[in-house]
Amino acid sequence: MIIKAFEKYLYLTLLSLLFWGLLTSCDSTKKSDKRNPPPTTTSFPSPQQAVVTASSGLVLRQSPQAFFDSAYLVPYNVIVDVLAQTNEIETHQATMGKWYKVAYGQQTGYIFGGYLEVGTRLTLPKIYPVIEKIFDTDLHQVKQRALVNTNTGLVLRQQPTTSSTSITIIAPQEEVAVLAILKNTDTIEARRGSWCKVRFRQHEGYIFSGFLTFTKARIKAENGSKMRKKPSIDGQMELFIPKDRVVFLLSDEPIRQGFIGQTSGFWYKVAYQRKQGYVFSPDLEIKGY
Structure with missing residues (x-):
């Protein structure tokens, strides 16, 4: 009887210690979960546009901090509307940049700007101050260069729709001059993007950005x-x-x-x-x- 009573006492003691350990562990987790407040942001007077240049896409987060749960993955080579930016430069994965508040489709959140090419519709990014001559293409009012990224020819169309009349066929790896990027986004052949007004030699028309490389x-x-x-x-x-x-x-x-x-x-x-x-x-x- 004494041995059984002792075993029961030992069992209850071990159970109490285990329960106490779980409580202290949860409490320490809560204490360690305290994080710095999010950085301050500055809104743009009007939305700007930018192209995602990260080949793996960029994570859209609820707050401009890396540890926040992702809300959405913004695909590579698509256009987003930039609404605001943080006031401090950070470094993530050896890349410097600010966080940007963006709108993409029905989603709104923050993405890290280290691999975001901002201002493609307004001015050429500062890192590329000179647009080289693209053979027979006139560069007047050109905002950016892009490369046709398809295995076969790409149709240059009169209007920003796949049912529009073809102007000409542009061969793979040819460069086009981007004049404007339309605001609405769409998905064509599993590629997300926006229609771009481009110039190719003496022709002007529309190409879907999902088939262009901006990187x-x-x-x-x-x-x-x-x-x-x-x-x-x-x-x-x-x-x-x-x-x-x-x-x-x-x-x-x-x-x-x-x-x-x-x-x-x-x-x-x-x-x-x-x-x-x-x-x-x-x-x-x-x-x-």
């Missing part, structure tokens, strides 16, 4: 960069790209890691002046979160 990188190397046919220092040079020229990124991720001398980096597949090839990452200033 760019600037050549930052003082002596320019060699675009090679293979992602290797042994690859034959396709052409030379001078400093400050802008290339389009064709690969979401680096193709492979490599070395040039003692310098480590990654090879990216890019497009420049109707040609494709590979450029070493230390020569690039990549804009993107």
